[in-house]
Every structure is written in C-alpha cells, then in structure tokens.
Amino acid sequence: RKEVEQDPGPFNVPEGATVAFNCTYSNSASQSFFWYRQDCRKEPKLLMSVYSSGNEDGRFTAQLNRASQYISLLIRDSKLSDSATYLCVVNHGSSNTGKLIFGQGTTLQVKP
C-alpha cells in the first residue's frame, strides 16, 4: 500500500465548477500535511498547509480527518489557471528530518 494515495484523475471540469480532491495516508504518526501544486514541467510549489480544524485560502479549502487519515482539497469557482497537478503531502511520521511523503498527484483540467 502506498503511504499517500490519491486519485490520479484527470478531473475535467468547466470554468466556475467546484471540484474536490481526496487523499489518504497510511502513517498514523504523521503530524503535518500540505497540498502542493505542480504545473506541467515545473517544480512543485506549496499551495497551502492543512490544519486539524480545516483552513481556507480564498477559493481553496483544506480539511483533515485524523481518525480516518484522510485529507481533502476543495476548489470553488474553478479558473483556467487552476489547471495543474495537485500533490497531497504528509510528513514522514515522527521523524525530525523534515522528510515529506508525496502522493502521485491528481490532475485537474479546467475547460472554458
């Protein structure tokens, strides 16, 4: 079983749609969670951290369910510029090395 699992998609949605991505992780000792965005042939960039109480950044909302070891990302009012691959990322258990485990990513295509 992969340590971080995501539906690879692709998710094809029209502009203005709301889309949700899900992610599960296997290590119950993981304490930190992130969503990264990666554009085609570019480096991953931090989109947002994910906090236990859930957090929002503009059109983006992240949720964490520690009991189910489940993370989600909701994008409202999708824009063409949101087209990218979204990586679910968790820290490597209780390690203090800063190591992160990356999911394979979910690809989003927003169509006009």
Add this chain to the structure above:
Amino acid sequence: NAGVTQTPKFRVLKTGQSMTLLCAQDMNHEYMYWYRQDPGMGLRLIHYSVGEGTTAKGEVPDGYNVSRLKKQNFLLGLESAAPSQTSVYFCASSYPTRAGDQPQHFGDGTRLSIL
C-alpha cells in the same frame, strides 16, 4: 530572490558517464533534499541532509552519491550513469523542524537523459 537554484537545467549523458548536479539555496535553510520524479511514480527521495557535513539515504539512493560541504550547496553525483536514471531531478530545502511542519521549497528541476 533566487531561492533554490539547480544547475544544469538539461543534460544528456551516455551510459557509463559521470556527472554532478548542483543545488544552491540562499534561504539559510538547514535541511536539503534530492528527489527524482518519474511518470506514474511521483516524487521519490534519493538522499537528504540535515546540516552541513551530514547526508543520509532516502528511498532510492542506489547509484547516487551526495555531498554537503557548505550549508548552501547540496551536490548529487552519478558515478556511472544508467538509462534507468533518466528522470527529472528536483532539489528542495527547508528550515529545521521537529514536527515535520516546515514546507519544502523546490528548485526548477534538472532534466537528465541517459542514452
């Protein structure tokens, strides 16, 4: 503000050749990492360093060596390149952390092809 800089951006090697990829960061980060990214495999950690003069193996270290002689630089070496090492290589850095709560900042990658 440069952030994390990788050189070279592209390289084509023949099987058996050696080369070194350079990663430099100007954010005074303590931790640095080398990843490879292959289609369908996601990012996999090759080696990492938690400080100057220290290195450790990641998930896929075979065929690679690293050095961290200066805090700002992290070098990845391929001693004898193999076609299986064709990939996109990313370097990343972060602040030190006990709880793993620091995000990593990435360079823009090196595309390496081994013929």
